Amino acid sequence: xxLDKYLKVSRLIKRRTIANEACDAECIMVNGRExxxxxxxxxxxxxxxxxxxxxLRVEVLSTEDNVSKAEASAxxxxxx
Numbered sequence: 883x884x885l886d887k888y889l890k891v892s893r894l895i896k897r898r899t900i901a902n903e904a905c906d907a908e909c910i911m912v913n914g915r916e917x918x919x920x921x922x923x924x925x926x927x928x929x930x931x932x933x934x935x936x937x938l939r940v941e942v943l944s945t946e947d948n949v950s951k952a953e954a955s956a957x958x959x960x961x962x
Contacts, residue, residue, distance in 0.1 A: 883922070884923070888945060892955075893955070910930070914930075928940070928961065938960070939960070940959060940960055
């Protein structure tokens, strides 16, 4: 699954266009490297979101295409 789509489906970012813009602005890192929106997310990847003053690190647990809002938080695990 593409990085921008994963961020939207998992509800880490509300809209895919905003996720795409965050990737273009180099605010998203995967496994310690800045990645483009087209990066293929895999289970076990560590995603770091640098959004303003807030830094969020998560580990990818699953990459399902369609999940309900209640199940979205099960797609990742927050670190630190």
